[in-house]
Amino acid sequence: MEETAQQDLVFLELRQKLQSGILFVRSDVVRDDADVKVESKQDSILSIQTPDGTYQVNLTPGVRLVETTCQKSPGNNERGSHFRLRLKVEETSEFPCSVIGQLRVSVTYSFLCQSCGSVVLQDKTFGRVLPLPNGNWNALVDDWCCHPDPFANRKLLPRDGDCLLGDTFLLLARDGSCEQTLVREENSLQKASAEQKRSSKLVTVSCRSCSVVLGEEVTAEVLKFYITEILVKPRDDGECDLTQLSLVSKPNSERQRFLEQTLASRLVELSSAQSIFRFSIQTPDGKAVILLWLLNTDALVASFPAIAVRGDSFISANDVHPGEHQSCQAVQAVKVLYILCSDSKLKDVVDGWEKDISVHPLPLPQSSCEELQQLLMSSTSRLPAFLRCMNSYQVAYMRM
Numbered sequence: 001m002e003e004t005a006q007q008d009l010v011f012l013e014l015r016q017k018l019q020s021g022i023l024f025v026r027s028d029v030v031r032d033d034a035d036v037k038v039e040s041k042q043d044s045i046l047s048i049q050t051p052d053g054t055y056q057v058n059l060t061p062g063v064r065l066v067e068t069t070c071q072k073s074p075g076n077n078e079r080g081s082h083f084r085l086r087l088k089v090e091e092t093s094e095f096p097c098s099v100i101g102q103l104r105v106s107v108t109y110s111f112l113c114q115s116c117g118s119v120v121l122q123d124k125t126f127g128r129v130l131p132l133p134n135g136n137w138n139a140l141v142d143d144w145c146c147h148p149d150p151f152a153n154r155k156l157l158p159r160d161g162d163c164l165l166g167d168t169f170l171l172l173a174r175d176g177s178c179e180q181t182l183v184r185e186e187n188s189l190q191k192a193s194a195e196q197k198r199s200s201k202l203v204t205v206s207c208r209s210c211s212v213v214l215g216e217e218v219t220a221e222v223l224k225f226y227i228t229e230i231l232v233k234p235r236d237d238g239e240c241d242l243t244q245l246s247l248v249s250k251p252n253s254e255r256q257r258f259l260e261q262t263l264a265s266r267l268v269e270l271s272s273a274q275s276i277f278r279f280s281i282q283t284p285d286g287k288a289v290i291l292l293w294l295l296n297t298d299a300l301v302a303s304f305p306a307i308a309v310r311g312d313s314f315i316s317a318n319d320v321h322p323g324e325h326q327s328c329q330a331v332q333a334v335k336v337l338y339i340l341c342s343d344s345k346l347k348d349v350v351d352g353w354e355k356d357i358s359v360h361p362l363p364l365p366q367s368s369c370e371e372l373q374q375l376l377m378s379s380t381s382r383l384p385a386f387l388r389c390m391n392s393y394q395v396a397y398m399r400m
Contacts (some may be wrong), residue, residue, distance in 0.1 A: 056327040062091025264398035337393035
């Protein structure tokens, strides 16, 4: 990977709980630390002035700059200038809820394909919205029961009018409209268990309009929908408002943004509710793809990429004229460490995680696992070189 191929020109990370932050300005923007001036123009607006132009970051309300000190970047100082910031945080930002945290009883919802906006299930009202046990509950049954496992080979399934909430999916009872909106397809898979490998059938359900896999058929009467593949819209005034949803494929960047926000919000919810910080991102057959370690949940991040978009054209750092003004909004993000399970050099680390019952499994469709992998790698490549790694782990930010 080239050091500066995708690296952002300016990168800012603020830690709300620590009331501190770091600012990195790449060497092709500024050659000397004295050429950089960082100040608060107004409350919650951070101005970064360089000879080539001004970069303005709009912070969240209640966050403002107190002091800036310059610190040389570790390693090769030609890479850029590294600054430490002190903040005054009067009000920390609230985390947005995932769809898992938003569903309520006695509210009418419509379920839509996230990829194309087509309605999958319409006007669903739930009498019960209940959480399922977490992914490792089977491993703890021996500690609960003094007799053989009473839950062996039994599935927890919703009745009509129920919505059961998994970590990354919803279980719903099938209704008659599914025949017009969904397509089912049987797939053979080899699932590895502790004792043996066994063959089984995975029945996927796809959107009839765009053929994107939305989930699985658990039984003939029960469907599993992954939260990374669906939109859930409440009916506010007697009818679900679908008029603003495009029925054509969303741009790829919008899909990535939805995936990033959905998973980041869910990681925060699980860590807050269950004190879980290490996750194994898995395909439906239980194969681990990514090992994810949630590090910080209080970050605000902002960046100015080396290639930005102006109207219909792309601009690079060399196209920014002296005195030109650029601005962006600082957004909430979670900082994660991750390992790709396909990396043979880290097999010992991967094996250790797989044997640790404190690591929480998060199942996702195969396509979403691949998208998340690309999203994390892209985030890493945009960071300053000295911030990309921690020991064996890669560093990434997932924005909410």
